[in-house]
Amino acid sequence: MTTPICDFVTEYCLSRKVRLHMPGHKGAALHGLEPFDITEIAGAGYLYDNEGIISESESNAALLFGSGRTLYSTEGSSLSIKTMLAIAATALKEEGKRPLILASRNAHKAFLDAACLLDLDVSFIMQSAPSPSLCQCFITPKDVKAAIESLETKPTAVFVTSPDYMGSILDIKGIKEVCREYSLPLLVDNAHGAYLKFLQKSLHPLDMGADMCCDSAHKTLPVYTGGGYLHINANADKRFFDDPKGLMSIFASTSPSYIIMQSLDFCNKVLSNEFPTLLENALPKADKAKQEIADMGYALIGKEPMKITIMPQSYGYTGNELADHLRENDIEPEYSDPYAVVLMVSPYNSDEDYERLLFALSLLPRKKAIEGMPIMLPKPIQRVSIRKAMLSKPRRINVDEAEGLICARTAVSCQPSIPIAVAGEEITGEIIKILKRYGIFEIGVL
Ligand SMILES: Cc1ncc(COP(=O)(O)O)c(C=O)c1O
DSSP: OOOHHHHHHHHHHHHTOOOOSSSTTTTOOSSSOGGGOOOSOTTSOOTTSSSSHHHHHHHHHHHHHTOSEEEEESSHHHHHHHHHHHHHHHHTOOTTOOOEEEEETTOOHHHHHHHHHHTOEEEEEOOSSOBSOTTOOOOOHHHHHHHHHHOSSOOSEEEEEOSOTTOOOOOHHHHHHHHHHTTOOEEEEOTTOGGGGGSSSOOOGGGGTOSEEEEOHHHHSSOOTTOEEEEEOTTSOGGGGSSHHHHHHHHSOSSOOHHHHHHHHHHHHHHHTTHHHHHHHHHHHHHHHHHHHHHHTOEEEOOOTTEEEEEGGGGTOOHHHHHHHHHHTTOOOSEEOSSOEEEEOOTTSOHHHHHHHHHHHHHSOOOOOOOOOOBOOOOOOBOSOHHHHHTSOOEEEEGGGOTTSBBSSOEEETTTTEEEEOTTBBOOHHHHHHHHHTTOOEEEEO
16 A cells, blocks of 8 residues: 655655745754654645545555545544544534534533534433443433434434544444434444454444544554544535535644545555554453453443443542552553543553563452442533533533533543533532543633
C-alpha cells in the first residue's frame, strides 16, 4: 500500500529546501520530529480539500476499512463526531423542523458539544437496568425501537456508542435493522473500535451496517495521539457524500498536523501488511491474561477483546486504589474511578508487559468486599435546549443547592467525559447524589 504523505515529507526533508514558511522551528530537530512537521506547502495538499496526496492516502484507508469514503481527522473522534452529526443534520434537514437525535445516554462530551454548535435536540435512550459504570449504556435493538416509538416526531438519526469505555459492545447489526425499519441512519461512536475491522471476523460497525462512524485511530492502532477517521458507509444516504470535508472544516483548526497525517498514512501500510497477524497473535495473550486475572478472584466486565476492565470492589479495593497499586508497580492504567480500572492492550504490548501486570495483581491480598452501588441514571428532564443552556452565563453553586435548577454546563465524569447532567436539564436530587459520587461538588446553573 502506498504512503503518499510520508513519501512527500521525506522527499521534502531530503531536498534541504530553505523553509521560509511555518512552523517557526524551520525543521531544526530540537525535540526530534520537527523536520517532518510541515504545513500546506506546494504539493502537500490540504486536509479539507478533495484532491492531492492527503485524499490519496484517505482513499487507501477507505479501501482498508471498506467504506464508501474515509476522512482523516487530526483532532480525534471529537472532530469526527461533530462532523458526522453536521453531515446528518444538514443532509436530512426538513423545513420548519429542528433536527432531533436519538442517542444512548453514554454519549461522549464531543456529542454534546456538537448538539450545542449545531443546535440539535437530543432525546436520550436510557439503560433499563442499573449499571456498574456511567460509561455503560447497554441498550438493545428492542430498547432503540421502544425509544423511537415513544417519540412524538421522527428523529433525524440514531447515535450510539459502541464499544464503550468499559469494553461493552452493542448489537449494532440488530440496532441497524431497527433503524432500517424506520428509515433512520445509524451513527456510531466507534472511538474505541478501529482495530475491530482487523479481527479475522470483523466486528467493525461499518460491517454491521452503521451509516457513519468515527474511529479514534490513536486509541487502538499504531497512530499518534489525535489521529482519527470518519467513515461513511458506501450504502449510506447519497447526500452524506455531498461535502463532508467542508463540514469537517467548520469545526477544525486550519493548521492540521502533518505529523499526525503521516502517522495515519503510515498506518495504512501497517494495516495492509503485518497488523492483522499481530492482532491475531495478541488475542490469545489478552484472553489468557483475562482468564488469569479472573482466576485470582477479580471481577471483569466487557466483551471487547483488547480491553481488560477490572471491577475490584468485590475483591476489596476501589478502582482508584487498584490503579494506585498498579502505578506503584510501574504500570500505568488507561483509566480508573471508584468502581473500575480500565487497561488497554494492543499487539504492541510485550509478553513481559502481561507478566508484570499479572505479577502486580497477584501481590494484592484479597480483602472484604466493598458494597457496590450500581448506577441508575434517572430519565432526564430537559428544560431548555442544550445550545441555549451551554451558551448562557452560568452561576456556579454548590451541588447541594442545585436541586430543581437547570444545568448550564454539561457536568461530565472527568475522564472519559460521559455526562451526568446535560446542559439544559433539571438537576434532581438523584442527579446530585451521582455528581457527588463522581467527585463533582460545584455546578454551573442558569
Ligand atoms: C466513547 C468516546 N468517544 C469519543 C471520544 C473522543 O475521542 P478523541 O479523544 O479521539 O477525540 C472518546 C475519548 O476518550 C471516547 O471515549
